[in-house]
Structures are given as C-alpha cells and as structure tokens.
Amino acid sequence: MLFLYLLAMKKTILVSGGSKGIGRAILERFAREDFELITCARHAEDLEHLAKAFAQARYPTPHTFVADLSKKEEVLHFAAEALKITGKIDLLVNNAGAFRPGDIAEEPEGQLEWAMRTNLYSAYHLTRALLPTMLERGKGHIVNICSIASLKAYPQGGSYSISKYALLGFSKNLREELKDKGIRVTSIMPGATWSDSWKGVDLPRERLMEAEDVAKAVWCAWDMGPSAVVEEIVMRPQLGDL
Numbered sequence: 277m278l279f280l281y282l283l284a285m286k287k288t289i290l291v292s293g294g295s296k297g298i299g300r301a302i303l304e305r306f307a308r309e310d311f312e313l314i315t316c317a318r319h320a321e322d323l324e325h326l327a328k329a330f331a332q333a334r335y336p337t338p339h340t341f342v343a344d345l346s347k348k349e350e351v352l353h354f355a356a357e358a359l360k361i362t363g364k365i366d367l368l369v370n371n372a373g374a375f376r377p378g379d380i381a382e383e384p385e386g387q388l389e390w391a392m393r394t395n396l397y398s399a400y401h402l403t404r405a406l407l408p409t410m411l412e413r414g415k416g417h418i419v420n421i422c423s424i425a426s427l428k429a430y431p432q433g434g435s436y437s438i439s440k441y442a443l444l445g446f447s448k449n450l451r452e453e454l455k456d457k458g459i460r461v462t463s464i465m466p467g468a469t470w471s472d473s474w475k476g477v478d479l480p481r482e483r484l485m486e487a488e489d490v491a492k493a494v495w496c497a498w499d500m501g502p503s504a505v506v507e508e509i510v511m512r513p514q515l516g517d518l
C-alpha cells in the first residue's frame with residue numbers, strides 16, 4: 277500500500293531517444309531529482325549501456341524500451357507500455373530525432389518523408405497518445421526539443437530544417453491549445469551541441485555547447501511555479517552558430 281502511494285507521489289519523466297546525447301543528459305539531470313525514468317531508442321545495446329551506467333552512478337534504474345519512433349505503431353506500443361509503469365507521465369520530452377545533411381535540390385529521394393517521420397510524426401503521435409492522461413489529471417508538461425534549424429535556414433539544412441520548423445509549429449499550436457488545461461508546453465531551440473551527431477568533427481571543445489546545458493534548460497523550464505510557463509528557449513554556443 278505504502279509502495280503504491282510512494283510510486284504515485286514520485287514524478288515520472290519520459291524522454292524519447294534517451295540512450296545518447298541530449299536525451300541521456302536530460303535523464304541524468306532528472307535522475308538526480310529522483311524521478312521515475314522512462315526512455316526508448318532503436319538500439320538495445322545502447323539502452324543496456326545506459327542502464328549499467330545509471331546503476332554505477334546509483335541513479336534510479338531507467339525503464340527502457342526498444343522502439344523506432346519513426347513508425348507510428350511502435351510509438352503507440354511504446355506509449356501504452358510506458359503508461360503501465362506509473363499510470364501517468366508528469367514530463368514528456370520529445371527529444372528523439374536525427375540529422376541528415378542535404379540541400380533540397382540534391383538530397384536523396386525520400387529524405388523529406390524520413391525527416392518528417394523521425395523528427396515530427398514521432399513527437400506528434402507520442403504526444404497524442406500520452407495527452408489524455410495529462411488532460412484527465414489537469415496537469416503535465418511537454419518539452420519539444422526543436423533546433424536553431426527551426427528558426428533559421430542554413431546550407432545543407434534541407435529536409436532536417438523543414439521538419440524542425442514543423443516541430444516548432446506543432447509545439448506552438450500545442451501551447452495555445454493547452455493554455456487553459458493546466459498543461460505547460462516548452463519549445464527548446466538548441467544550437468550545435470556535442471553528441472554522436474558530431475562524432476569525428478574536428479572543432480575545439482568550446483565551439484559547441486554541452487548536452488548537460490540543454491538538460492539544465494529543461495530542468496529550469498520544469499522548475500517553475502504553477503502560474504508560469506517557459507514557452508521558448510533559444511540556446512547557442514557562446515561563439516555563435518557554426
């Protein structure tokens with residue numbers, strides 16, 4: 277009985293794509309606040325490494341699921357399994373996403389469809405699957421990890437940038453819709469941030485941001501009083517865009 281009560285009191289965060297990079301840094305930040313942690317990724321071995329590293333750090337054990345969120349049926353299955361854990365999600369972070377460079381005229385056929393499925397539809401379907409429980413409780417917080425590419429066109433941005441503009445559009449509409457429902461919505465637009473996406477790039481460490489700083493921004497947005505919402509956060513490396 278006491279166990280069920282404590283589980284209900286504990287806050288739950290779901291971060292999509294939490295095995296690496298920004299998603300993992302967000303999980304670590306909230307692990308330190310003793311949240312119940314739920315995440316997913318496509319590669320099981322990365323999720324196993326995550327669980328081992330969290331055990332070594334004496335963080336709460338994350339609930340991990342293998343799911344490809346570019347596929348609607350896998351999004352819905354993941355959402356249903358996630359809801360079985362505590363029956364509620366207090367904070368949803370739509371983070372899963374991927375970058376492939378390309379100019380519109382030259383990128384491979386199908387790149388737009390791939391980018392929209394991976395960076396937009398994943399967040400749209402996951403949010404719609406989890407929203408009913410937030411609406412029932414009249415509380416919750418949804419953070420969408422957009423990008424500077426949601427605000428600005430740049431060479432080789434192509435379909436990635438189009439999908440990130442769309443994600444920001446999704447996030448703004450959601451904010452408007454949920455204003456009077458007790459549910460906060462935050463769009464975060466990070467600039468270049470060290471993660472696997474930048475593996476092998478020959479740049480000084482300080483030229484990009486650290487994933488932990490994006491995680492801190494998520495924490496600050498979460499840690500507001502009930503009458504305030506952080507609608508948008510734009511973050512760039514101190515030296516500016518690359």
Ligand SMILES: NC(=O)c1ccc[n+]([C@@H]2O[C@H](COP(=O)([O-])OP(=O)(O)OC[C@H]3O[C@@H](n4cnc5c(N)ncnc54)[C@H](OP(=O)(O)O)[C@@H]3O)[C@@H](O)[C@H]2O)c1
Pocket residue numbers: 292293294295296297298299316317318319320322343344345346371372373374375394421422423424465466467468469470471472473
């Ligand atoms: N790093 C930057 O400079 C930067 C800047 C602005 C915005 N962002 C955004 O921040 C988010 C995280 O990026 P990151 O740089 O941290 O990337 P990352 O290190 O490559 O991590 C991406 C995470 O998402 C998961 N993922 C990717 N595609 C997925 C799919 N189809 N289904 C489920 N999980 C998937 C990955 O695991 P699997 O590969 O195993 O699926 C991984 O856990 C993305 O939305 C990205 O667009 C990044």
